[in-house]
Amino acid sequence: MINKKIIIIGGGVIGLGIGWQLAKAGASVSLFERDQVGRGASWAAAGMLAPLAEAHTEETELLELGVKSLSLYPQWVDELETDAQICIDYRVDGTLIVGLEPDDTHQLSHLYAAQQQMDLDVNWLTGGEAREIEPTLSPRVTAAIHCVSDHQVDNRKMVNALQRAYLTCGGVLQENSSVEGIVIKDGTLTGVSAEDGTQKCDVVVLAAGCWSTQIKGIPESVRPPIRPVKGQMLALQMEEGVEVKTVIRTVRAKYPTSVYLVPRNDGRLIVGATSEEMGFDTRLTVGGIFELLRGAWEAVPGVYELPILDTWAGLRPGSRDNAPVLGKTPIENLIYATGHYRNGILLTPITAYEISKLIMTDETSEAIEPFQLSRFIKQ
Ligand code: FAD
């Protein structure tokens, strides 16, 4: 039991995950969410737990963090589903990364070599072998990598479960409550300013996703270098004859957008995603949706007949080096948990366990040490 009053800014998977772990340990936690919890990037995401597919092979520390977080998932799901009594549809079917043309196969073979170098659980397949695993794949698929250990969750169910678990463990939730800024006295943080006045606390966790830079009172040199990266998505309704079983990703050397198709237990097929530097603009575009539909149709021609259920766009919180910003800052008692970019769902368990441990013990673990803000601060 720790005797600290903690305020968390932002109710996405990151803020909720940390809040849940702290409340469970007996801390006094208040979470401020300016809208409804979990309707930012955490709602928009596809829920893939795929460390390598989302990181560049040269980003070894980020890859290691992702692999560690993936290994925590079985324990995380068990604990969360027990506390929340909500199933989050954790699936362990793996991912097929497919190519359709000789250029794509070339790109796939580079990826495969890097994966093998890192000793990842991957298999090279011919088109025919890939279709044995996933019969909905196009006859044009010439080669594939089977990433056996990639998993997925339904991220929207995870948001709902985290909210329930957080409240069940005694966390206080203030929805529709925006934090305007932090209050600092003599270099030490003393509270936050919110719509209904100043709230005193011992620790603030900044988990406001791509809006983290908008919090007032943080000196310029200490601001997390986070920007929004737009992703357009759509959901199709799977029907008899077009029942995709496994996550499919395309490698398309000639096109601007590679796509992924993620089947859900409820029959939806999530298709994503564009990656656009458009500031806070979340409008859907003809070009974006066209590229997604074309990519999905090329990999799985049967999608041509499927009804479109929904379209949306979300904003990934991207940092300058694609990795999250985690841990202590030069402002005493201000902790960052932001910038999870394309991997926030994957990285939720490690972030929640390690940041809550940091707050309870005042010690930064080896796992998050390379991801502190200090890497961006010039000495
Ligand atoms: P968010 O979920 O954005 O939450 C931040 C919250 O802070 C918001 O609810 C916001 O309202 C609140 N807030 C902001 N300012 C304030 C304030 N001043 N006061 C109070 N509250 C405030 N990751 C994966 O691992 N796998 C995937 O398959 C995947 N797919 C993705 C697909 C798309 C299209 C997108 C956009 C992202 C995807 N991601 C994926 C990335 C993942 O969604 C994010 O990294 C993750 O959700 C970030 O969580 P968060 O809690 O930091 O941010």
Ligand code: GLY
């Ligand atoms: N991780 C999938 C995406 O960011 O689109």
